[in-house]
Amino acid sequence: MAKPVVAIVGRPNVGKSTIFNRIVGERISIVEDIPGVTRDRIYSSAEWLTHDFNIIDTGGIDIGDEPFLEQIRQQAEIAIEEADVIVFLVNGREGVTSADEEVAKILYKAKKPVVLGVNKIDNPEMRDQIYDFYALGFGEPFPISGSHGLGLGDLLDEAAKHFPKHGGNEYADDVIKFSLIGRPNVGKSSLVNAILGEDRVIVSNVAGTTRDAIDSQLTYNGEKYVIIDTAGMRKKGKVYETTEKYSVLRALRAIERSDVVLVVIDGEEGIIEQDKRIAGYAHEAGRAVVIVVNKWDAVEKDEKTMKAFETNIREHFLFLDYAPIVFLSAKTKKRIHTLIPMINTASENHALRVETSILNDVIMDAVAMNPTPTDKGKRLRIYFATQVAVKPPTFVIFVNDPELMHFSYERFLENRIRDAFGFEGTPIKIFSRERK
Ligand code: GDP
Ligand code: GDP
Numbered sequence: 001m002a003k004p005v006v007a008i009v010g011r012p013n014v015g016k017s018t019i020f021n022r023i024v025g026e027r028i029s030i031v032e033d034i035p036g037v038t039r040d041r042i043y044s045s046a047e048w049l050t051h052d053f054n055i056i057d058t059g060g061i062d063i064g065d066e067p068f069l070e071q072i073r074q075q076a077e078i079a080i081e082e083a084d085v086i087v088f089l090v091n092g093r094e095g096v097t098s099a100d101e102e103v104a105k106i107l108y109k110a111k112k113p114v115v116l117g118v119n120k121i122d123n124p125e126m127r128d129q130i131y132d133f134y135a136l137g138f139g140e141p142f143p144i145s146g147s148h149g150l151g152l153g154d155l156l157d158e159a160a161k162h163f164p165k166h167g168g169n170e171y172a173d174d175v176i177k178f179s180l181i182g183r184p185n186v187g188k189s190s191l192v193n194a195i196l197g198e199d200r201v202i203v204s205n206v207a208g209t210t211r212d213a214i215d216s217q218l219t220y221n222g223e224k225y226v227i228i229d230t231a232g233m234r235k236k237g238k239v240y241e242t243t244e245k246y247s248v249l250r251a252l253r254a255i256e257r258s259d260v261v262l263v264v265i266d267g268e269e270g271i272i273e274q275d276k277r278i279a280g281y282a283h284e285a286g287r288a289v290v291i292v293v294n295k296w297d298a299v300e301k302d303e304k305t306m307k308a309f310e311t312n313i314r315e316h317f318l319f320l321d322y323a324p325i326v327f328l329s330a331k332t333k334k335r336i337h338t339l340i341p342m343i344n345t346a347s348e349n350h351a352l353r354v355e356t357s358i359l360n361d362v363i364m365d366a367v368a369m370n371p372t373p374t375d376k377g378k379r380l381r382i383y384f385a386t387q388v389a390v391k392p393p394t395f396v397i398f399v400n401d402p403e404l405m406h407f408s409y410e411r412f413l414e415n416r417i418r419d420a421f422g423f424e425g426t427p428i429k430i431f432s433r434e435r436k
Contacts, residue, residue, distance in 0.1 A: 003045065003052050003053050003054050003256070004051070004053040004054070004084045004085065004163040004164060005053065005054045005055070005056065005082055005083045005084050005085075005253075006046075006053055006054070006055045006056070006083060006084070006085050006086075006087060006159055007055070007056040007058055007078070007079035007082055007083035007085075007086050007087070008020055008055070008056065008057050008058060008059070008079075008086075008087045008089055009058050009059075009072075009075055009076045009079045009086055009087070009088055009089065009103060009107070010059070010072075010088060010089035010090060010100070010103060011072050011097065011099040011100060011102075011103065012059065012072075013091070014089045014090055014091040014119055014120075015089060015091070015119040015120060015146040015147075016057050016058070016059040016060075016089055017057050017059060017060065018119075018146035018147060019087075019089060019117070019119065019144070019146045019152070020042075020044075020055060020057040020060075022146055022149055022152060023046050023048075023055055023152065023156070024044040024045075024046050024055060025046070042056060042057045042058075042060035042061060042248075042249065043055070043056050043057075043248075043249055043252050048153075048156040048157075048160060049156075049160075051156075051160045051163065053160075053163065054253075054256070056078075056079065056082060056083065056249065058075035058076070058078055058079045059075065061075055061078060061249065068099075069099065069102055072099060072102065072103055073102065073103075073106055076103050076106040076107060077106065078249075080106070080107070080110040080112055082249070082253070083112060084112065084113075084162065084163060084164055085112065085113050085114075085115060085159045085162045085163065086107060086110070086112055086113070086114045086115070087114075087115050087117050087155065087159060088103065088104070088107060088114050088115070088116050088117065088136075088138060089117045089119055090116070090117070090118055090119065090133055090136070090141075091118075091119055091120055092118040092119060092120050092121045092126065092129045092130060092133075092143065093120045093126075093129070095129075095132050096132055096133060096135055096136060100136065101136070104136045104137065104138070107138070108137070113159075113162035114138045115138075115142065115155060115158045115159050115162075116133060116136060116138040116139065116140070116141045116142065117141070117142050117144050117151075117155050118130045118133050118141045118142065118143050118144065119144050119145065119146050120145060120146070120147075121143035121144060121145055121150070121151065122145045122147065122148050122150070123145075126143075127143050130142075130143045142154055142155045142158060170257070171226055172224070174224060175217075175224045175225065175226055176223065176224070176225045176226070176259055176260065176343060176344070176347045177225070177226045177228055177257060177258045177259045177260070178225065178226075178227060178228065178258050178259060178260040178261065178262060178343050178347075179227065179228035179254040179255060179257070179258040179260075179261055179262065180192060180227070180261075180262045180264050180292070181251040181254060181255060181261055181262070181263060181264065181278050181281075181282065182263060182264035182265065182266075182275065182278060183266075183272070183274045183275060183278065185266070186264045186265060186266040186294055186295075187264060187266065187294040187295060187330045188264055190294075190330035190331065191262075191264065191292070191294060191330045191336075192216065192227055193330070194330040194333055194336045195218075195227070195336065195339060195340070196216060196218065196227075197333075198220070198336060198337060198340075200220055200221065201218050201219070201220050201340075202218060202219045202220070203216060203217070203218045204217045204218060204219055204224075215227060215228055220340050223344065225340070225343070228254045228257045228258050248277070248278065248281070251278055251281065252281055252285075255281055255282050255285045255287055256285060258287055259287065259288060259347050259350060259351075259391065260287065260288040260289070260290065260343050260346045260347050260350065260425070261282040261285075261287045261288070261289050261290075262289075262290050262291075262292045262339070262343075263275070263278065263279045263282055263289055263290070263291050263292065263320075263323070264292045264294055265291065265292065265293050265294065265313070266294060266295055267293040267294060267295045267296045267298070267299050267309070267327065268295045268298045268299060270312070271312065271313065271316050275316075276316055276317065279291075279317055279319075279320055280319065283319050283320055283427055286391070286392040286427055286429070287350070287392075287427075288346035288347055288349065288350035288392070288425045288426045288427075289320055289322070289323040289346070289425065289426075289427075290323060290324055290325075290326065290339075290342050290343065290346055290425060291313060291317070291320065291323045291324070291325045291326070292325075292326055292328065292339070293309060293313070293325065293326065293327045293328070294328060294329065294330055295329060295330075295331070296327045296328055296329045296334065296335075297329035297331055297332045297334065298329075298331075306327055309327070310325055313325055322418070322423060322424060322425060322426060322427060322428075323346075323425060324342055324345075324346070324424060324425055326338055326339065326342060342425070345424060345425055346424070346425025346426060347425075349393075349422060349423045349424055349425050349426045350390070350391050350392055350393070350425065350426040351390045351391055352390065352393055352421065352422075352423065352426075353387060353390055353393070354387055354393070354421050356385075356386055356387070358420070359385050359386070359387060359395070359417070360384065360385055362416055362417060362420040362421075363382060363385045363397070363413065363416070363417075364382075365416070366412065366413055366416040367382055370409075370412060372404070372409065373404060373406050373408075373409050374404070375403070375404050378401065378404060379404070380399055380400065380401065380404035380405055380409070381399060381400040382397055382398070382399050383398045383399065383400075383435055384397075384398045384435075385397045385398070386398075392426050392427045392428055392429060393423060393426065393428045393429070394428070394429040394430075394431070395417070395428065395429065395430045395431070396430075396431050396432075396433050397413070397430060397431070397432050397433070398432075398433050398434075398435040399432050399433070399434065399435065400434070400435070401434060402432035402433065402434055405432040410430055410432070413430065414428060414430055417430075
């Protein structure tokens with residue numbers, strides 16, 4: 001299901017990132033502790049009452065060397081393109097500035113709802129300062145204070161009124177949704193074309209969906225698939241299309257809508273930092289992952305090259321140790337036919353539910369083999385395990401004290417679960433809960 005998207009726009013220093021962080025709160029991320037994976041705080045999921053949505057801080061999208069006004073203009077355009085509702089933020093202590101008017105002019109042209117937030121109204125006495133902002137033409141201004149967390153509820157209530165009322169999933173449940181992510185020029189569009197050009201692939205529809213993303217629908221061996229549109233696939237030639245953070249944003253949106261993510265690497269150029277960051281997002285989102293090394297035709301190789309490249313990938317992507325790797329070429333079509341079977345396996349494992357009794361046998365055998373850790377004389381006791389969710393498979397282990405479940409022991413249990421059930425291509429999550 002596609003969540004509604006809220007984008008915050010406004011000139012610098014009005015408090016966009018402060019508000020973003022307030023709304024997002026302290027979200028726990030499973031890869032934040034993994035070295036080498038940095039997190040751009042420009043896009044996050046968030047909740048308000050019963051609403052789940054995604055939020056973008058457009059101020060964090062670095063446009064490059066453009067002049068100041070051009071930067072905020074482009075950020076506003078990104079907001080218009082990506083968001084369902086725009087929060088236009090101004091500074092209540094400074095009144096309406098010409099930069100605010102610039103932003104307003106762009107937003108008038110958009111047919112998207114705009115909610116006007118007047119920030120830095122830190123106490124009720126300052127509320128009179130909001131009236132000037134009626135002049136911007138977006139109706140009632142909402143007084144808020146990012147630093148004090150005031151007024152955000154009313155602002156979000158207003159935003160939520162404009163969320164699209166979509167009826168459930170974008171595609172039927174039995175459709176496998178996948179996307180290809182990777183930095184520009186690794187060959188994502190070439191790969192999409194190669195997949196669509198496969199002999200046994202029947203392309204049923206290449207249609208625009210809600211956000212005029214270009215999803216391709218296809219059938220292979222009677223199974224239905226959708227290739228989700230990604231950054232880089234639409235070459236509009238706009239400046240911001242090529243900025244790294246914007247392409248990351250597009251990749252995030254695609255990951256979110258996918259069951260399986262193909263992380264595409266350029267075999268000719270090798271792995272760079274940006275590849276790791278992008279792969280980190282797929283992992284963090286809990287999607288199934290296949291690592292695709294493209295342009296293998298262009299690599300000078302002997303019998304050791306593939307193994308060496310694989311070792312290199314495993315070293316760089318420690319957190320993706322469950323992801324299978326395929327070496328192929330969009331250009332010569334070599335091994336393109338192996339992709340869909342790999343997507344199938346990853347997708348099946350992503351949705352796999354295991355039997356509780358077998359799961360508990362596996363855990364108890366594991367404990368017998370490698371006794372649970374102790375801390376200050378207290379031993380971890382494991383009572384019972386159960387799978388509570390799929391996509392990705394998520395397990396809860398009931399224990400005497402979750403503090404005693406060390407990372408390394410959890411890792412050991414994960415490996416035992418993987419040995420027993422496979423789960424190739426999918427992350428799995430394990431939580432410890434206390435039971436007296
Ligand atoms: P951005 O450039 O729009 O993302 O703005 P920031 O979130 O970085 O905030 C700019 C400055 O305004 C920082 O010094 C913040 O501490 C300050 N600020 C943000 N929100 C408030 C607020 O509600 N009240 C006051 N007094 N200062 C704020
Ligand atoms: P995207 O930006 O990730 O969508 O990348 P493109 O599909 O536009 O490809 C970027 C460049 O790499 C183009 O010049 C392609 O012709 C080239 N390319 C794509 N796949 C292959 C491949 O398998 N082998 C070789 N040698 N070149 C490729």
